[in-house]
Each structure stands twice: as C-alpha cells, then as structure tokens.
Amino acid sequence: MKVKTTVYLVLAVLLIAGGSLLAIKGRDAVSQAENRKQGILESEQTAVRYGSNPGKIIEVSVAAGDTVKKGDSLFKVQTAEGSDVEVIAPEDGFVTKIAANEGDAIAQGMPLAVVQKTAYYTDIYVQESQIQKLQLNQSVKVHFPNVKITDDAEGVIASIAAAPQFASLRMSREKGQADLSMYLVRVAIASDDKLMPGMTAEVDLDEIAS
Template identity: 60%
Template sequence: MKQKWIVYIGIALVLIAGGSLLAAKGMDAVSQAEHRKQGVLDADSLTVIYDKKPGTIDQVNAGIGDSVQKGDLLFKVKLEQGSEEEVLSTEDGQVTRIAVKPGDQITPGNPVAVVQQTRYRTDLFVQEGQIHKLKLNQSVKVRFPYLDQPIEVDGVVASIAAAPQFASLRMTREKGQADVSMFAVRISVASHADLLPGMTAEVDLNEIAD
C-alpha cells in the first residue's frame, strides 16, 4: 500500500513539474489561446439573376458542386422568337444551387443559380495588447490545423475594427478593474483546393514580428 502511495505522489510531482515548465515557456493552454487566434473560414455566395428576354431553359450546363470560372456557360435559354441566349457565370467559384431545369419558363429577374465564391475570409478577435502586431494589408500565414494533413496558406489583413460586443470582458490591472478592448480583424485567405467554408482557420501572433 505504501509503495502505491509513493507511485501516486511521484506521478503527481511529474505532472506538476511538467505543467510548471510548460507555463514558464508560455505553452500552457491559456497562453496558447492568447496568441493562437482562431476563426471560421467563410466565403460569399453570389446569386445569378437572369437579365435577358423571356424564354425557356433549353440546356443546363452546370451542376451542383461544379467549379466554374468567370465567363463559363451555365445555361442556354431559347427565346420566344427562336433565338438563344447564354447565361454565364460572373464569378469564379463553386455551384451550390441550380434553381431551374430544362423546360422552365424564365423571365428577367428570376434567380437561376448560386455560385459560392473562392475568395475566402476569416474573422479573428484580438486583444488591445496584441493588436499592434497586425496592420492593414499585412501578409500573414493562416493555418488549418484540424485537417488530416494540416495546411498553411497566405493571408492578408483586410480590415481592423473595434469589437464593442466584447466590452463586457474585464481583467485585473494594478489600479483595479478595467474593460478589455477587443478588435475584430478580417483576414482575406488565398484559395486552396482543400478549403471549405466552415473550417477552422488559425493565425499565430507569436510568429509575427513586433
């Protein structure tokens, strides 16, 4: 019994010593959260609106999940007088919705498809004591740490703005309690074949020189 207690005490001492060492090196969970800022990858979606003469959908040239580039053919429309009109993609991206099918009547103003753009972004929330590390148009590395094979892509600081919704956060300073100012930082993220909206994006502020 005495030997078991000695083993338990030894394990506890090792854990305490290891935790103290990590904390001293800034590797504890709190320290990591302070400098490794995470956000959710997002992208704008564009609704393609038909803007030509009334007609009938004659041909659908794109499907859900297809990658398209600006100028790619999405639909062919047969007009009442027998001629044809083409509906083209106005952006690079991925088709996420097709709203019409062959034979459908169509008039100007009808939505026909949704294209999710490949210009990605993520929003990070940074404390006032760290915001000096980031400047508009600054290049940063954006990691996606939770993929099976984590990747790193280029990013650019697109905007920096105060985040008043975080005004209720407080911290202890030498002269009492004070509000912690937080800033919303939008990062434009380069396109990559493995990226999808909803993924976790991460920027390590410790890798950015003061």
C-alpha cells in the same frame, strides 16, 4: 537542531522556486493561448439571377458540384422576342445549387443557381493591445490545427475594423472586472483543394513581428 532547521529552509526555498516556475509556465501557456486567434474558414456564395427579358431556358450547361470559371456559360435562355441570352458565372468557384431546369419559363430577377467562390476567408478578434502587430495587406500564416494539413496556408489581412459588439463586453477577473476592446480582422486565404469551409483556422500572433 541546526541541521533540521537548514533542511526546512532548503525545502521552503525549493517549494517557492517550484511554485514560481509553475506560475511562470502557467502565464506562458495563457499568453500563448491568447495569441492564437481562431476563426472558421468561410467562403462567399453568390446567387446567379436572370437579368434579361422574360423567356424560357433552352439549355442548362452545368450541374451542382461542377467547377466554373468567371464568364463560363451556365444557362442559355430564349427570350419571348426570339433572341438567345447566356447566363454566365459571376466568379470562379463551383456550383452548389441549380434552381431552374431546361424548359422553365423565367422572368427578370429570378435566381437560377448559387456559385461558391474558391477564395476563402476567416474572421478573428484581436485585442486592442495586440492590433498594432497587424496592418492591411500584411501576409500571415494560417494554420489548421484540427486537420492533417502539413502546409500552412498563405493569408492576407483584408480588413481591420472595430468590433462594436465587444465594446461593452466585460471579462470577470479574480480582482474586479475590465472592459475589453476588440477588433474584427478578416484574413483572406487563397484557394486550395485541401481546404473546406467549416474548418478551424488559426493565426498565431507570436509569429508576427511587432
């Protein structure tokens, strides 16, 4: 009888220990997931507008898909007064759209092309309890979990702002509810020919010292 009781006690201890270990591992998994902040890789686009006197396009120097440097000539326009005006690229990037053709008559303010910047960014939302890990101009590693990119990208914290849309957000919990305070953090990422807008970008807060 004593032997049987001892066996039951040992089994009970093992079950409790195993359950505690699973709970700890479960909490660790939740913590790791909470610390991996994901966003979508994005790139700003700039509309190139004509800013001089009315005239006619006499030369189109680029096509959609071309890479350009800031200051490169995109169009040449001959004004009604007979002078030639160049329309230049406002940023480094590549041309995503051409909205005018050679021979077109144009007026001041008309959009002629769209240039997408080669620099990228991603926005992540960080809880109030974690925001102290981040500061402006801080370097961070950016991972791309869904694509086969072996090297992480170098990112820099470009801005940190309170996210008002989360001010009244409520998260259901097993025992009651709690308000969440979130901060919108923008991470600027250097250009890289392996990256494309729309990719999932991830910053692991566990990799950043408090």
